[in-house]
Amino acid sequence: MKNPLMLVTLALGLSACNMMGSGPVNVTVLGLNDFHGNLVPTGFSGVKVPAPTAANPAATANLAAGGAEIIGGYVNSVRSANPDTLLVGGGDLIGASPVISSLLRDEPSIIALSKMGMSVSALGNHEFDQGLKELMRMQNGGCDSNAPQLACKFDPAYAGASFQYLGANVVDKTSGKPVFPPYKILTTASGVRIAFVGAVTKSTPTIVSPSGVSTLNFLDEADSINKYVPEIKAQGVDAIFVVIHEGGTAKDLYNTAGCTSLTGNIIDIAKRVDPAVNAIISGHTHQGYNCLVPDPAGNNRIVIQGDFYGHLLQRLDLQVDKANHKVLAIKAQNVVMDASTATTIAKDPTETAIVTKAKGLTDAVKGTVIGKIAVPQILRAENEAGESALGDVIADSQLAATKGPDSGAAVIALMNAGGVRADLPDSTNIKPDNSITYGDAFTVQPFGNVLETVTLTGAQLKAVLEQQFDNPAAGQRRMLKVSVGFKYTWTDSAPAGSKVSDLTLNGTPIDPAAKYRVTVNNFLADGGDGFTVFKDGTDRLLQPNLSDVDAFQAFLKANAPVAAPTLDRITKK
Structure with missing residues (x-):
């Protein structure tokens, strides 16, 4: 019952005051x-x-x-x-x-x-x-x-x-x-x-x-x-x-x-x-x-x-x-x-x-303008395929920071969704000129992770992407954000382990036997979020002096005004 x-x-109708003794409290x-x-x-x-606002009085x-x-x-x-x-x-x-x-x-x-x-x-x-x-x-x-x-x-x-x-x-x-x-x-x-x-x-x-x-x-x-x-x-x-x-x-x-x-x-x-x-x-x-x-x-x-x-x-x-x-x-x-x-x-x-x-101890750093975006906000929300405009920008920033021959020689970067903590900027910090401060960037990526580049085979790269659908929380997925030039398709109705297909890099199909340099943060590199395949990566280059937020702010500065990417890197069917 x-x-x-x-x-x-x-x-x-709880009493107005608590009573000592036998009465309820x-x-x-x-x-x-x-x-x-x-x-x-x-x-x-x-x-x-x-x-x-003047432009949108009904907002x-x-x-x-x-x-x-x-x-x-x-x-x-x-x-x-x-x-x-x-x-x-x-x-x-x-x-x-x-x-x-x-x-x-x-x-x-x-x-x-x-x-x-x-x-x-x-x-x-x-x-x-x-x-x-x-x-x-x-x-x-x-x-x-x-x-x-x-x-x-x-x-x-x-x-x-x-x-x-x-x-x-x-x-x-x-x-x-x-x-x-x-x-x-x-x-x-x-x-x-x-x-x-x-x-x-x-x-x-x-x-x-x-x-x-x-x-x-x-x-x-x-x-x-x-x-x-x-x-x-x-x-x-x-x-x-x-x-x-x-x-x-x-x-x-x-x-x-x-x-x-x-x-x-x-x-x-x-x-x-x-x-x-x-x-x-x-x-x-x-x-x-x-x-x-x-x-x-x-x-x-x-x-x-x-x-x-x-x-x-x-x-x-x-x-x-x-x-x-x-x-x-x-x-x-x-x-x-x-x-x-x-x-x-x-x-x-x-x-x-x-x-x-x-605030007095942190405002000077927080308020430093580091770049501009082309729109009032770049959002972290995912589309139906699991792609995110802000996630794409972060992945692009990590690729840009590590693609040089002395900094990792990366050709792909992947970012975990849980590491993207806010829109850029948060809705309470939108500026009229679309400027972005260090505080805005840090709010998006506050963990202080550092970047690490590893070598994966094409088969391992596909296996990593399959792990997106092997989430410990039943019925959920955990979609990685992907850098520019890398694309793939996933099929919702396909069985676990066989959902991902049509992987390409700059239009060329991914070769399962070939080796690819992939940049992630150290959390993912250690197998975080259940992406254990990253731990099998070889030729690991950990860059303890290159944090994810440093790469992010450098990208925002170098590419100002940064536009929200077209969401066409991940396709769901």
């Missing part, structure tokens, strides 16, 4: 996922606002949303109304960050979230971008970094996160023990005890540089969470939440309460997680949804995610029976962190000080 108390649409849990160091607002496509633009000042201000307002408020994270709080955070090794973001009073967060895959040792430094503080030129520039006495990262399914390969706490029990102002169990997608080793996580195993998420539930229950907690960096996609909008259209990896996990878990705060897929998924007992349970970059804050209002250690009701919603001039959210002055300092 369905448990009506768990329905998101139920509103029970109202608790608010706020969740932030996939912040990615976005200390300042960015465009939220979920809400459109008028943005008229609309994405609402400016997120940013530490607005998020902090909202948290303050909720906490003032109800001291029994907790702020938690769904992972990817750092990594793939814009200049304001990345050039300072994401320390301002960790400090900003700590000052907001965040208590715990799931690990995200991007927390592992710089390897385990650097992640431990982000947690615990200090300046012994693998990027000493960036570390402790924001604060010479960087103290680490005051919140705790959680990872029930991340264990040391040798000992088998978790490298971060699996869970933490938090106590609210009124004494309500809520356990938060954390997990990260088990696919992490395929989507970060493999060398950075070589000592770790990433176990099944649901099994790992369930392992600790009996231990948690034995401690007499009042509620159990999961914070997990794995998610799905829903057809319903972010503000549709109780949606049932959720699909993706999170469904199997949610259906297997112990019924004692009251709600699941998710992340990773950069979606906004507020859905219900049946637990193993058949009761509907909330699974929620708040878009990305702080555009939405997940809010779960609980009514808790402390005497009997149970949750009486939960109401969930996604709240827009409106940062427009019309916002009613008061900025947090502590966060303003952090943002102001970070």
